[in-house]
Amino acid sequence: xxxxxxxxxxxxxxxxxxxxxxxxxxxxxxxxxxxxxxxxxxxxxxxxxxxxxxxxxxxxxxxxxxxxxxxxxxxxxxxxxxxxxxxxxxxxxxxxxxxxxxxxxxxxxxxxxxxxxxxxxxxxxxxxxxxxxxxxxxxxxxxxxxxxxxx
Numbered sequence: 001x002x003x004x005x006x007x008x009x010x011x012x013x014x015x016x017x018x019x020x021x022x023x024x025x026x027x028x029x030x031x032x033x034x035x036x037x038x039x040x041x042x043x044x045x046x047x048x049x050x051x052x053x054x055x056x057x058x059x060x061x062x063x064x065x066x067x068x069x070x071x072x073x074x075x076x077x078x079x080x081x082x083x084x085x086x087x088x089x090x091x092x093x094x095x096x097x098x099x100x101x102x103x104x105x106x107x108x109x110x111x112x113x114x115x116x117x118x119x120x121x122x123x124x125x126x127x128x129x130x131x132x133x134x135x136x137x138x139x140x141x142x143x144x145x146x147x148x149x150x151x
Contacts, residue, residue: 040131041132042129042133043132046091046093046100047092048089048090048133049092050088050090052083052084052088055099057079060117061074063102063119065079082104082117085106089102090102091120091129091132100124100129101119102117102118102119103115103116103117103134104117105137105149107144110144111146111147111148112146112148112150114150115151118133
């Protein structure tokens with residue numbers, strides 16, 4: 001019987017998120033590809049843009065710094081730097097042009113993307129704007145070959 005070292009005792013083995021069929025000892029496997037490609041379109045009357053000049057930065061800052069638990073108190077300067085270093089997505093009401101949702105992605109445009117600061121104005125929550133925003137964002141990243149998006 002071999003002795004278990006202190007280092008071995010400190011290793012925590014978590015269950016795999018993949019079914020046993022995808023686990024082959026000694027050989028890492030990719031999870032199965034997503035097959036649901038039916039992304040919902042934006043509801044009528046809304047439009048999406050990745051143009052950073054179109055963002056209502058004041059509104060985005062207010063939403064995040066006062067109503068998003070992960071960004072409470074974030075400074076305007078920090079928000080502007082985050083916007084500058086990201087691919088930004090805004091959803092706008094077609095008639096008024098007012099921004100109603102926001103999301104940004106930090107990515108190397110090759111292997112990795114981090115979806116962050118997703119916010120939908122309370123007045124349009126439940127109308128599928130957020131779902132369509134994230135679907136459009138994923139479609140935007142697809143040509144880069146990004147296979148994993150962290151949320």
